[in-house]
Amino acid sequence: MSTQERKQREKQQRREAILDAAENEIFAKGLDQATMDEIAERAELSKGTLYLYFRNKNELYMGLCERGSSLLNQRFAKVLTADRSGIELVRMLGETYIDFVRENPDYFRTFLYYESFDDEEELEQSEVACNCEDNVREAFTYTVRALQIGMQDGTIDDSRDPRQLALIIWGATRGIIKLSFMKETGHHLQVLEEVEGDFKTLYDRFQDIVLRGIAPSSEK
Amino acid sequence: MSTQERKQREKQQRREAILDAAENEIFAKGLDQATMDEIAERAELSKGTLYLYFRNKNELYMGLCERGSSLLNQRFAKVLTADRSGIELVRMLGETYIDFVRENPDYFRTFLYYESFDDEEELEQSEVACNCEDNVREAFTYTVRALQIGMQDGTIDDSRDPRQLALIIWGATRGIIKLSFMKETGHHLQVLEEVEGDFKTLYDRFQDIVLRGIAPSSEK
DNA sequence: TGATATGGATGACTGTCAGTCAGTAAATGA
DNA sequence: TCATTTACTGACTGACAGTCATCCATATCA
Incomplete structure (x- = not known):
């Protein structure tokens, strides 16, 4: 060589x-x-x-985000190979996500950091940041695909734009997972302690509501 | 005097x-x-x-969070005085929130900061932080109350624990609003640009899904 | 094998900024 | 008028991110 x-x-x-x-x-x-x-x-x-x-400390930290998001994407990719209905795939993606966060809370922190990072300039000229961006896009695509499958097989109401719906589900899921994450990592907000339900319970309840919300109307 | x-x-x-x-x-x-x-x-x-x-820079910044959350709570309080069904109140609370964020994105940033703040020690001995905590609790209580009203008047399925449900709705709403906020403030994530829908549209679609998800079963 | 070139690695140094504290000034009250 | 308290000041310190002149190990070539 x-x-x-x-x-x-x-x-x-x-x-x-x-x-x-x-x-x-x-x-x-x-x-x-x-x-x-x-x-x-x-x-x-x-x-x-x-x-x-690495250009600076931020970029070094984003290198960890790149690692973490690649790991997560591997898991997502595997889910999509399963021979299941669309709505089941959506559910499985969500479960994969929350399991990952429970196992790797520190990687989840890097995700939060990357998403909240503000300096456009710095991001554009950073290869690391671009890879993170690619990983986000890939993850998003998995969700869109699962929704499309569901719209095809009739398990998900097909009157919505799958990309827009994916964005909504992604955002809401992020919110819930962050909440579970805070609850689990002993966050200061007392409200969290006063309500029943652990990491997974909260998420399951949330999923029930959303999946019910996007199911096809029963009167059809 | x-x-x-x-x-x-x-x-x-x-x-x-x-x-x-x-x-x-x-x-x-x-x-x-x-x-x-x-x-x-x-x-x-x-x-x-x-x-x-102020003890330090963090606490000074949290002072702004305290201001912002007080303003928001004033609006929430006003909503709760309206003579509407529970589910309508929930919808109105959400709209109030997103309007506030659109008008005051910088206050929203202080909320995000406060919620992600990690140093338990520092928070406990800070009066400012305690006031923020109180404001969060107050906001949460408004949501619980709206849900309870809905469970009473039959516009919301009453099989769930209202406090847990409030937490779920709160978390998911946070997630969506953050997404809209990122989209609106020209965040770097390209995925955001590629999907249709502005601040309010995304939120409206989300609300439709959730409200459908928590409505009483039609076959009852 | 020795001379020279290359580029990766080094760590002392710089600039910046949060946070401190000894000192000053002003208000209060005896 | 003087003593005491209270509020304010800004020069100073320590910590840390980021830089750059210099060094050195290895590759290349005569």
């Missing part, structure tokens, strides 16, 4: 090593508390080197 | 002046870009004085 190739591979490995170190530090202490110096030390590199691989 | 009282009033006025300055600076530049020095300058006070009124 050529020197070129070897160098390329080494570069990739180092990048992963940096991401591993960042994951350890940031997931343990939180984004604000983790410093670039500590991440560098854990990666056994100097701080300057981190900046050869 | 006593000297005591006058001082008390002056203190309150100064506090408001600081909040005004913070609002101007932070809403214009964003939380990260606005500095305490600039806020102090705009308030025509020294930086040290800001710290006599």
